[in-house]
Amino acid sequence: xxxxxxxxxxxxxxxxxxxxxxxxxxxxxxxxxxxxxxxxxxxxxxxxxxxxxxxxxxxxxxxxxxxxxxxxxxxxxxxxxxxxxxxxxxxxxxxxxxxxxxxxxxxxxxxxxxxxxxxxxxxxxxxxxxxxxxxxxxxxxxxxxxxxxxxxxxxxxxxxxxxxxxxxxxxxxxxxxxxxxxxxxxxxxxxxxxxxxxxxxxxxxxxxxxxxxxxxxxxxxxxxxxxxxxxxxxxxxxxxxxxxxxxxxxxxxxxxxxxxxxxxxxxxxxxxxxxxxxxxxxxxxxxxxxxxxxxxxxxxxxxxxxxxxxxxxxxxxxxxxxxxxxxxxxxxxxxxxxxxxxxxxxxxxxxxxxxxxxxxxxxxxxxxxxxxxxxxxxxxxxxxxxxxxxxxxxxxxxxxxxxxxxxxxxxxxxxxxxxxxxxxxxxxxxxx
Ligand code: GDP
Numbered sequence: 001x002x003x004x005x006x007x008x009x010x011x012x013x014x015x016x017x018x019x020x021x022x023x024x025x026x027x028x029x030x031x032x033x034x035x036x037x038x039x040x041x042x043x044x045x046x047x048x049x050x051x052x053x054x055x056x057x058x059x060x061x062x063x064x065x066x067x068x069x070x071x072x073x074x075x076x077x078x079x080x081x082x083x084x085x086x087x088x089x090x091x092x093x094x095x096x097x098x099x100x101x102x103x104x105x106x107x108x109x110x111x112x113x114x115x116x117x118x119x120x121x122x123x124x125x126x127x128x129x130x131x132x133x134x135x136x137x138x139x140x141x142x143x144x145x146x147x148x149x150x151x152x153x154x155x156x157x158x159x160x161x162x163x164x165x166x167x168x169x170x171x172x173x174x175x176x177x178x179x180x181x182x183x184x185x186x187x188x189x190x191x192x193x194x195x196x197x198x199x200x201x202x203x204x205x206x207x208x209x210x211x212x213x214x215x216x217x218x219x220x221x222x223x224x225x226x227x228x229x230x231x232x233x234x235x236x237x238x239x240x241x242x243x244x245x246x247x248x249x250x251x252x253x254x255x256x257x258x259x260x261x262x263x264x265x266x267x268x269x270x271x272x273x274x275x276x277x278x279x280x281x282x283x284x285x286x287x288x289x290x291x292x293x294x295x296x297x298x299x300x301x302x303x304x305x306x307x308x309x310x311x312x313x314x315x316x317x318x319x320x321x322x323x324x325x326x327x328x329x330x331x332x333x334x335x336x337x338x339x340x341x342x343x344x345x346x347x348x349x350x351x352x353x354x355x356x357x358x359x360x361x362x363x364x365x366x367x368x369x370x371x372x373x374x375x376x377x378x379x380x381x382x383x384x385x386x387x388x389x390x391x392x393x394x395x396x397x398x399x400x401x402x403x404x405x406x407x408x409x410x411x412x413x414x415x416x417x418x419x420x421x422x423x424x425x426x427x428x429x430x431x432x
Pocket of ligand 1: 182183184185186187188189190191294295296297298326327328329330
């Protein structure tokens with residue numbers, strides 16, 4: 001989701017305009033805690049498009065003076081945002097301060113828009129033209145007070161944002177897509193048969209038309225699911241040696257086509273390299289995950305102890321995934337799969353609002369600041385969940401965050417917000 005940074009000196013009506021753009025009725029800034037006090041991030045929505053609006057602080061002179069503070073804010077805006085909105089008081093015109101910031105912004109590779117605020121009536125329009133002198137393109141007249149011009153301004157903002165990747169999965173994209181994966185002989189076809197048999201409803205072998213015929217529609221727990229690429233499973237093509245590579249390609253394609261994977265592991269055998277390879281494919285593809293230990297009917301006390309150790313040793317990186325111990329033969333716990341899939345997908349779909357995310361983060365970072373590196377303490381400016389499916393958090397910082405600290409953030413993030421069954425990605429955008 002793209003980021004818009006709003007910059008402006010005090011008294012130009014920036015807060016009022018921000019409220020306008022966010023569609024709030026009250027002209028009072030309801031304080032959403034930011035990671036640092038002088039900068040707050042909000043979720044904004046216009047014409048069905050979501051973006052993050054970052055209100056950078058007013059340009060109060062700091063220790064180095066007003067000019068330095070202005071330049072620093074403008075630099076920050078440039079480095080963290082996809083577009084910058086400079087708010088100017090049209091009645092006052094461009095002051096030295098705005099000229100200084102315009103100098104910085106003109107060097108920016110990001111698109112910059114100029115809002116000429118306080119154009120409350122026709123008379124004000126003539127003031128707007130003088131703002132061409134900033135060299136930032138056509139100034140757009142707005143009245144934050146009355147709301148005029150704010151729609152046009154938002155249209156212009158959306159226009160200058162870079163194209164974001166289209167959502168791959170529509171919100172109502174039909175049945176949720178499941179990949180049933182695992183090494184050969186782990187029990188994939190047996191489980192699929194069990195699922196379709198037990199649940200009394202048939203596997204719809206969808207011929208041709210709208211659904212790809214290699215998929216199966218399966219009703220589980222009152223809901224229809226689409227198991228992707230099950231044709232190979234049902235045909236039981238016995239593969240000759242040398243075809244493992246193709247089997248692996250096929251697994252990969254199924255995972256890519258799915259939203260959630262059921263990773264089958266043979267509970268009766270030691271965890272193998274092959275198991276871990278499939279697991280890596282799921283994690284790297286960023287899909288939701290349910291781990292099903294199959295053939296549980298063969299597991300005795302000894303094997304169970306061994307298995308616990310394997311899990312501790314090999315599956316720590318997917319600690320967030322739920323495990324279900326099933327038997328395709330006896331039908332044990334097979335009914336648990338559907339609710340587990342639902343939980344995983346719910347997490348995978350979740351988006352934490354920016355205000356809540358930053359409120360949580362500011363408290364956490366205040367108590368546990370990032371480790372100092374090269375004599376400098378990296379500051380976390382703000383965070384936004386740029387995406388769901390899988391949940392992706394972008395942290396805007398002033399410096400590199402160590403892997404250990406990033407893992408710490410992810411752990412705490414999961415403790416607070418859950419995300420059972422879904423990978424969470426944390427990416428860091430460092431302001432140079
Ligand atoms: P696939 O290659 O992953 O599709 O595996 P299959 O479904 O063909 O199963 C491989 C073998 O494991 C078959 O002989 C199945 O009967 C057996 N099998 C599958 N699930 C179970 C289970 O839960 N318990 C036991 N004991 N055997 C199973």
